[in-house]
Amino acid sequence: MTDRKDELAANLAKVENRIAAACAAAGRAREEVTLIVVTKTYPAGDVRILSELGVRHVAENRDQDAAPKAAACSDLPLAWHFVGQLQTNKVRSVVGYADLVQSVDRSKLVTALSKEAVRQEREVGCLIQVALDAGENGRGERGGVAPGGIEELADLVAKAPGLRLDGLMTVAPLTGEYAGRQRAAFERLMDLSTDLRRAHPAANMVSAGMSADLEEAVAAGATHVRVGTAVLGVRPRLG
Template identity: 85%
Template sequence: MTDRKAELAANLAKVEERIAAACTAAGRAREEVTLIVVTKTYPASDVRILSHLGVRHVAENRDQDAAPKAAVCADLPLTWHFVGQLQTNKVRSVVGYADVVQSVDRSRLVAALSKEAVRTGREVGCLIQVALDAADPTGPAAPVSPAGGAAGGERGGVAPGGIEELADLVAGAPGLRLDGLMTVAPLTGQYAGRQRAAFDRLMVLSTDLRRAHPAANMVSAGMSADLEQAVAAGATHVRVGTSVLGVRPRLG
């Protein structure tokens, strides 16, 4: 076993222990939570090692890095998730390899994804990215921009008040599949520093969404620092990068 493979195997084992312990503490079965390893900034060789170690879901956030990496790893049994803010001019490339786009936050993006999915004959899973820093999500519906995105929100996403409209658009769009919701723990607003409360709120929003769209039961929340809080709240998928791959190098 190479040094890098041994390192990744040890890190994966530690993350697996954390997820299993969190599931036990929450009274959940381990099978209820899927690990997505965020491989951004790391080479295709790491993705190949992770696949050999049993990882089946990987995520990227920049198309210029992800597209060549996915092409090199096309022979591997992987599900690719795109988790970054997606510009419409990158949609054609992203639909070429992404099985799930977790950052759907505006109507124009829905239209572009649908057009490309139909053109290529693919079905693309979509998560509505929810911005819990956009406004008080327990108060009146937050304002939504004409493009369908949140009016504000440092990390992108649609305000809670815009979920229903955007979800209906995705559900009705050819080539797209509405899978559920995603969020990133907010840096500002009432949930800043309160990850568990933020994830609890996302679960309430997921329950609301599933009344109209029962199959949209995926809830993607939690990263290296807060995966336990996400599992406790009920997340079905956690996105872990640093705890598996190590501290990322600075991008110059």
């Protein structure tokens, strides 16, 4: 355990240095960027160590892994983010532990989240997942709504009982005009965020960037970066 704690501490320090350097290069204060550690496929013991090391935000993408892990770590001062594509039949479980759902991309999901948040007497933060590889009104390969669908979905979240519209999220596209152009993709997301905040000024969260491209995200103006591999190591292959 001590070895693992040392390993995670060293990795966290490296990521922290990268974020600090990216903020400095962009002329931003370090406090403007929040690190979310993506703990998917790693055990609750790692989450506990991360908490001891000062991490306050963790993310998961599969409910069947996340639910027991969140329960095992319910005594820790953590905010849990759900970042995976979310099926409506998993909403009841996810609302039980997720403080934020970053992958809201369709009206049916908004309705299900709202109904469950009200039933459990919880407020759930929501980010609209934007698919920059989608056609103007289609959906992306990895989930998400096309830029043209943001306004309607955001209005729906803002009006939904039990939900709070917090902002936008994207995953750098693997195909289309932004493939291999992470900085341009994240700058486009920032433009979309500016548009969103005209109607919803409090929805100022912009979640973008991962282990390989966090610098581009910080340079573009992201408020939150989602880092897994650079902190926890290369994930074991799932069978």
